[in-house]
């Protein structure tokens with residue numbers, strides 16, 4: 001081994017949450033952490049994000065609700081989750097034993113529900129931060145999605161902000177004309193960080209049956225095919241806001257993750273890759289460190305936003 005090889009500093013600070021490395025798991029692709037404990041050393045990754053939580057348990061959509069596509073997958077899980085009470089009673093006891101920050105992803109159907117969730121989650125000492133999924137229809141305002149209307153996003157994030165002192169991360173939808181407008185609205189409302197991107201709306205058709213493959217007809221598109229779109233959005237938002245950014249979308253390996261950091265991400269989340277290899281997040285973190293070492297980069301923070309254009 002090269003005697004001059006360095007051990008790089010992999011730590012980053014995400015809106016006040018210290019991470020041992022920038023690799024997090026993406027909501028909905030890593031259960032509540034415990035499901036992956038036999039495949040991943042949970043204390044080797046930067047942070048875990050839970051499946052999206054709501055006030056009441058949800059059974060989700062009818063099946064089929066996942067379909068593979070070239071370069072990615074479509075899912076229409078329908079935000080199935082155990083609900084906040086079961087999360088506290090059944091999931092927190094395990095998470096408490098793991099020395100890795102846990103971030104709760106959550107959603108609601110109204111502004112009041114979002115605020116109530118933020119208030120309840122705020123009281124859970126084991127949570128390092130909250131990630132708000134605003135890609136949900138606002139039932140009171142005729143189904144308009146909070147994540148596609150900047151005024152709605154401002155209102156819902158303002159309400160969550162008042163309800164929690166924990167780091168508040170807003171997860172942005174890519175299904176908008178201008179993601180920067182949404183990012184600025186969330187910054188103005190008091191968000192501490194932004195995650196992007198969530199899935200793109202897509203669909204798949206079974207020609208012979210002349211029917212959609214997903215029971216829900218449409219679903220969220222994720223995986224390697226969305227990476228260029230996600231990279232572009234991270235880059236645009238990083239230039240326009242002051243908040244730290246978590247890059248998400250088609251990250252399959254360390255190269256992908258490091259590209260997101262150059263584009264301006266402070267941390268990254270690994271989603272669909274965990275369906276192919278449940279140990280993907282751990283592997284990506286280890287390979288990122290090896291890349292830094294091989295390229296004599298002493299501190300991963302020096303790569304954040306270091307893209308040369």
Ligand SMILES: Cc1cc2nc3c(=O)[nH]c(=O)nc-3n(C[C@H](O)[C@H](O)[C@H](O)COP(=O)(O)O)c2cc1C
Pocket residue numbers: 026027028029051052075077079105133171197198199221222223224226248249250251269270271272273
């Ligand atoms: C099966 C599945 C379930 C998901 N559930 C959620 C969820 O509950 N909340 C959320 O904010 N994002 C959810 N996502 C979106 C992912 O967290 C991530 O933003 C998206 O998949 C893009 O990353 P990827 O290409 O690495 O998978 C889900 C994605 C998949 C594939």
